[in-house]
Each structure stands twice: as structure tokens, then as C-alpha cells.
Amino acid sequence: MSAPRSVTALAGIFAVAGVVHLVKPELYEPLMPSWVPAHREVILGSGVAELALAAGLAAPRTRRLAGWGSVALLVGVYPGNVQMAVDAVKGDNPAFTAAALARLPLQWPLIRMALRATRED
Template identity: 70%
Template structure:
């Protein structure tokens, strides 16, 4: 979580709830378009937090955390593309 943002815990919890709502919305054809666009926006919005997590992990000494934090960064882009595709094909 970037240090400039206040209320880290609350933001993390809210983003988790938003992820679950987006996932549920993608399941239903009636809400898939909105949920797809919301998912793409959410994934783009949490990307700076993922970058911060990777930077923090690199300063630590846990090789598993370093690998996971770095591996997750390039996965954001295919997930955003998939969310947009779901929105467009709804």
C-alpha cells in the first residue's frame, strides 16, 4: 500500500469486498458488462499497491514473498484484458 494513502487497512478491506462483488457480477449475464468494467478499473486501481508490495518484498529476506510479489505484477495486464473482454461480450 503506498504510504501516501491513509487508512491502509480499510482500503485493503474495501478493495477485497469490491473484488468479491465484481466476481459475483461477472457470473450473471445481466451484470457482466458493468462488472467487467468495474473489475478492470479495480485491477488498474490496485496496481500501485501491488507495485509497493513488490518493492517492500524486495527489501525483505523472504524469497517466496519476493517471487510471488514480482510474479503477480505482469499478471495484472491479462486479468484487465479478460475483464474488458467480459464486459464487451456481455
């Protein structure tokens, strides 16, 4: 069975994000909340996780499990995204603040896509 477009899109988003996390981890370091330990290692680990989830979402046999893993990842990083938005509001970069705030509601459609994958065989 082919994946719904939303699941294919989520796999693509995770694949691109995973590659960027691995190739340019320094892009993410300023975004990391101070309370997260080992910034570089967490960034690289999340890139590996995103690539694994992208592959899992693409394969019908692993789609359901990868869907649950995607939900867990997206929910798990949400507090960091909230902290990033809080920090951005305190800063003096309006573009970064806008991007950090816009990212928060955009996470919910991604979680919906991941939940849809949990219902696909």
C-alpha cells in the first residue's frame, strides 16, 4: 500500500532535516536551550533519528512504528521549541523571533501527519 501524501511529506521533511542536522549541526547550536546537555551530540543524534524515521515512514512494514516514533520525537522536541521562542522574544532579532514563534503552531500538523502514519499498514 502506498503511503498517504501527508506521510510521504513527513518522511521528506524528516529526511531533509536529518541531513541538515548531520551536515550543518552548527546551524542548530544557537537554537538549543541552555538546559539541554551535549548540544552537538543531541543535534547529531536527532539527525540520525530523523533519517531513521524517514526511512521507516517510507516502508509499509515499518510505517506504523515509525509513525509512533515520529510522534515521540515531535512531542519530545516541542519544549525545546517553546524555550527557543521564549529566548527569541527576549532577543533583538525580529526575523528570528517571528520564525521561532511561527514554528510552534506548525509542529501540530506534523504531529497529525505522524499520527496518520500510525494507522497505515
